[in-house]
Structure formats: structure tokens, C-alpha cells
Amino acid sequence: MSQMKLEAKGLDLFFGAKHVLKKVSIRIPDKQVTALIGPSGCGKSTLLRCFNRMHDLNPMAKLKGDVLFEGQDIHLSKAAELRQKVGMVFQKPNPFPQSIFDNVAYGLRLSQKLTKSELEYKVKAALSQAHLIDELPDLKASAMELSGGQQQRLCIARAVAVSPSVLLMDEPCSALDPISTRKVEELVLQLKSDYCVVIVTHNMQQAKRVSDLTAFMYMGELIEFSETRQLFDKASHELTRNYLEGSFG
């Protein structure tokens, strides 16, 4: 098998005494959308956050096992450098209380020394990737005045602006209406040609619509991981079948 973009090997994670990820091993390929599904509290968001070391912010979190990015242990490089390559979009749209332009430019200003025109070019490119450029005539307007869907797409633009190679999305549509959801999903499908996308979702239909691969997690364990169609049509594990049939979750 070719080198994977992201890889977890026998990953255990504890929050204090709580064992939230149990021996998770997963290999996520590039230029595909991988969905993580499972009932609430199964650890899918927690697993996602392992990939860009978001748990570093929580002093209670303790990690065992290996997480690899492009074959390298992520804990060997600096967290900030890793996060520039492994971008993240959060469950709730969280633009900064600043202008639209400043939001998108934030990551660029941190990592790169750009001239004003270069910066402007990159910001506009990111916004057009997120299909926002036509909707937002005034980039100086406050990001807080946008609709929820626009805000979330702005957050995606902000994440892709620094040209990461992986995009982690933590239930990006859970706070959005169906139309905005559709727009974000379309965006995800377009993004996969350039990025490795990992998306956590509680919406099985969404997983079906956007993902190439799907992982099913339950109680902190990775139960099953295969191509999306195969998992949905003929899951090998009984838990997966029960979950997909809606017996629980």
C-alpha cells in the first residue's frame, strides 16, 4: 500500500481517568474524503482532534500510541507547524470578531511574509474556493454579521487559505440549515481533489453523499473501516449494521 496521509497506530487516549480512545488504528489516504461516524460520545471527534494535536490544549488529555502525518510522528514537529498543514473546521462556525478579510488573512499573516497584493490575491482565492467571493461584496464588513452558513464557509476559506494538505472537519454542518449544508457538502466534494479531507458527521446520509471511505466507531473503538459503499451496503460487523439500520445512536 502507498504511504498514507494520516495514520494512527494503536492509539489510546485518556481524559484523566477516562479511557476515550482504545487501541485505534486507522490509515487515511490522500485526495479522498474519509468520514468518521458513530453514536454520540463514540470518540470520533476525539480521534479527529488527535490528528492536529488539538488535545495539547487540554492538560487532562494523555495520549499513547503513534499518530503519523505523511509517515512522520506528529509529536516530533512543532504543533503550530503541524496545524498549518493539517487545517481544521469546527462544529460551530467560529469566525473571529473581525472583518471578513482579516479572518481569511489571519493564518496567512501568521505563517508567511506576503506583500499587500499577494495577501489580497490569496484571500480572494480562498474565498472563491469557498464560493463566498460572489456573495460578499464588502470584505471589510464584520464576519459576525454573516449568516451561519456563510460563516462556516468563511471558516473553511480561512482554513484552506494557508494551503494545508489535510482538512479536518468536525461536524461542520450540524449547526447549519439544509441549504447551507448542501453548499458545504458540495464544497467538500470539490476540495477532495486537492486535499485529504476527514469529516466527522452524525448524519449517515451526509457520510454516504460525500465520503469515499467511512469509519464506524463505537465506545472509543474503531469497529469497521472500509469504502463507504461497502460499509453501508454490507457491513461486516453486527454493531455497524445495527447502527446503520437505526437501532441505536
Add this chain to the structure above:
Amino acid sequence: MIRPYGTVIFIVFFAFSGCRQVADFRFIKVMGSDSEVNLVLSMAEKYMQRDSLASIGIIGGGSGMGIASLINQRAQLANSSRELTEKETNLLKEKNIEILRLVFALDAIAFVVHKDHPLDTITLSQVSALYQGNIRDWSEISRQQGPVRLYGRQSNSGTYLYLRDQIVKAEYDNSLLGLNGNAQILEAIRQDVSGIGYVSVGYLEGKSASEKQIKVLMVKNEENGNCYSPLSQEDLKAGLYPVQRPLLQFLALPASDLALDFVQFELSAEGQDMIRKNGYLPLDTLTHQQMLKALTKARQHEG
């Protein structure tokens, strides 16, 4: 039968005790100088602790007010940090009020500079010129170069007014620093070579000037006159030091026992000790004896 007796006894007791109180309860009112009011008040409090039937009311309002209330017979004793004016003397004569002039303490004002300051003596006209802001650089009157910094008190201080009206005889320069008290001025001068300040001599007592790291200036009346030191008891007693004033009281005659006793207390060793503790000078032996004599005479006047 018993009960009526008891009632009668009670009534008699009350009547007698009432009489006793009326007879022994004594009251005097002392009015006048604001600069003396705290000193006299503290002595009155001490006196009243001793004599629980005595009541001494102390009111400020200024020397003029005190003397006026003596004239109007609203007070028995007037505090004054100055002598009577001619007008006041005439008014007293008109009203046929005899008074006794008492000196119960002395207040001398010393001028202080930093211990490294080359100046040793200062004339009154230099003091006036300095405090008016007419001399702004020390080189005009001493070997020291550099601007003069004036230290003084806030406008609610009696010394502030005394010095302004009697010595400076003009408004202070507006760069005068208004500090909170004598001790603060000493502290400031200790640290400032360019400063000059004035303090009550009482604050210089106890420690020597070199211990306090300040220099107390000798004062001359005029350019060729003799210099006098506020630290010299002889100069002070002889009244030679030019910036001193007696703290006065005027007692209306004939005076009540309480008024006489209170003044006696002021002149006693304990009273004079309190005067020292309040930052003023106790009386020299000569004045002290004169005052005691005058007081005895006043008692006879009454008898």
C-alpha cells in the same frame, strides 16, 4: 410605714446631690487662635480627666474671634497667637474689662536646609525674598548653584499664615510645596540639597540636627546684625531669635477658680511637658516665674 420613709430619704438625697452638682459643676469657654486650638484642647482634655466636674469648652475661629468674645463676655479665656491691637485694647477699656496677658508657651520657627548646603546664616529679608520668589537661584545668596525649591505647609496651617503675614509680608511664590506637616518638611529637606523649609522648633528637639541630616540656619535681623540660632535656648529665652512668637492667652478678670486652675495646669511641669510634646517651646524660667506670680495676683484679685 417603711415605704414613705424610703421615699422621703430618696427625695432628700436627690435634692442634696442636685445641690452639690450645681455648686461644684464648673464650666469655662475658651475661644481663639486656630494654631493654638489643638494644643489647648489636648491640655484641657488632660485636665478634665483629673477633675470630672470641670468642663472646658475649646473653640477655634482665630485670634481675633477669641479676643472679640472676651470683649463681648462670651468667653472667659481667649487664645491668641498675637498681641492685642490698639482697637481691642480700647474696647476692653470701654467695657471696663480687666484682663491678664499670659504667655504659656513659645513658638519659634526655624529655617532648615540640607546638611551639605553652604549657607549657614540667612537674613529676614533673604527669607522674604526667597519665599516670594524674588531669589530663584541659590547663587544669589550662597556658593551653591542651582534653583531654589521652597518647602512649606498647606494653607490651613497657622505657621503658613504667620510666616506669610509677619516675615514674608507678601504672597508666597506659587511654586511653594504645601506639605502635610513639619515632619514631612524635614524629611523632604533631608533629601533635597536645593530646598529650604520652615518648621516649628519643637520638631527639632530631641535629636541633633546632624542626626536628622539637616542644617538649621542662623537668622539675622539685618545684614550686619548678630545671628541667632533657634537651637540656642539662651537666644530664644532672651527673645533675640527674630522668628519667634509667644503663644498667648488673655484671661478676663476676675477669673473663676476653674479658669485659674486650668492656666495653673498649663504652667505646671506636666502642662509644659505637653507643650513640648506638641512641638512648641516651654517657657523659660524667668517668664515662667513671672506668669506664676501674675497668676497668684489674679487669685488675690478674685479674693
Add this chain to the structure above:
Amino acid sequence: MRDRVNRLMALIIQACALSSVLVLMGIFLMLLINGAMLFKEVSVFDFLTGMTWNPGAFDGPAYGALSLIWSTILVTIGAMLMAIPLGIAMAAFMSEVAPRFWRNLLKPLIELLAGIPSVVLGFIGIELIGPLLQKYLGLSTGFNALNGSILLCLMALPTIISLSEEAIRAVPFSFKEASYGLGAGKWETLIKVTLPACTSGLIASSMLGLGRALGETMTVLMVTGNALQFPHGFYDSVRTLTSTIAIELGEVASGTTHYFALFAVASLLFCLCLIINIAAEAIAAKFRYRQT
């Protein structure tokens, strides 16, 4: 029955609320009416623009409050220039950067600072800060506006720190998460995201600190030298509005021009505080609007 009790309680609470407003209005009216009496004898223009304040002067009283106003502004500005950056930096350090140990150590210390009586601070100003200023700035005396500013800065710091810390803590974690997610570090997140996100809170805390500094009397009185001159800088002695009232109210006879003049000074101080509060509200509201 219960209904009646409820209504009674409502009435009592209303009365309490109303009475505090009435007391405030009463104070303001008293200041204003007494202060206005001054202007029978001194013109408003002379009062506000006169450079000399000396009601008990040897050669006739002068009621020019400009030097007092300028003194107050000078000392307060100096204090704020030090206290606002320092206070916000301390607050940010405590809430975002410091390990728990330091936070637990600093917080009670700062609360302790708030509890120091102003007279004690004044004493520190005379005994410690004054001589230090003399030594290191080569001044002849430590009784100046700068000394007052430093002490007022110390007095305003606890207010600014604790309120700023609250404001910083109130910034949603999601903002920080987003910033970290984009590769920002602790400091970048703090300066570029967290602090800008709570600007209105920081302004409010600074203004409250300013109010504290403006009204403070004792410390300033003790260390600024109280000279009547018009101050030209931080190394000059100043006499603030508050000090003037404190020094002179004790010796003034009621009903005199001087008495009314002190009320006019008090009204001035009241108005100054009012203006600052209104400005603070306006600025804070503007920033709030931009964020939502």
C-alpha cells in the same frame, strides 16, 4: 395575602432603587447650587480659565481653577498611561499565559493591593518612590505629578487587572481554538484574537480604573507637593481638584465666597467623572456593536 406581600416587596425594592437615585440627585444638586453661588462674584469664564487659585492670598483671593483642572488631568493621564498597558498585560498573563501556580499566587496578591489604604500608599510614595525618583531621574524633589501618577497607577491596577481578566476569560474558547487550529501560538492567539475580541471589556475596565484614579485624594495630596503653580510637566508639583477640596474645606467659613468656590470645584470634579463614564459607555458600546 401572598399577592399583597409580593406587591409590598415590589414597592420596597422600588423605593430602595428610587432612594439611591434621589440621594445621587440630591448630592449633585447640592454641589451645583452651592457651586453656582460662586458665580455671583466670580465669572464662570474666570473660574474655568484663571491660572491662579489662591483664595486666602496675601493680596486678595484668586479663583482660577485651570491649574487645578490641568493638574488633575496630568496626574490621571500619567497614571493611565502606566496602569492600562500594565493592567491588561497582567490580566492577559494571568488568564492566558501563566501556569496555575502563578495565577494562584498573583490573584490574592493583587486583591491585597486593592486593600491597601490610600494613606499607606501615600506614605510609600513619600518614603520610597519620591527618593527613587530623585535618585534616578536627577530631580531635586520627589514631590511631583509623576509620583502621584505612579501611586494612582498602583491604586487603579487591581480594578483594571481583575475586570480585564474577567473580560479576557469571557472570550469564547472557540475563537482560541480556531486560532490554534490555524497554526497560531499562545502569544499570537492572545494578541491577535483574544484581546481584540474583548476590547469593550478592556475599555470598560480601564475607564473604571480611571474613575478610581480621578477621585482619589489622600495619596495624591501626600505626594504631589500641592504647589499652586501651573504645572508644565510630570516633574512639576501639582495640586489637584480633590487635594484642593481636602486642604481648604477645613478652614473655610460656610457661606463665604471661598466656601462656594470649593463647591464649584467639587461640581467640576463630578462633571469630569460624568463625562468619563459617558465616554466609556459610548466607546464600549461601539466596540460591542462591531463584534455582533
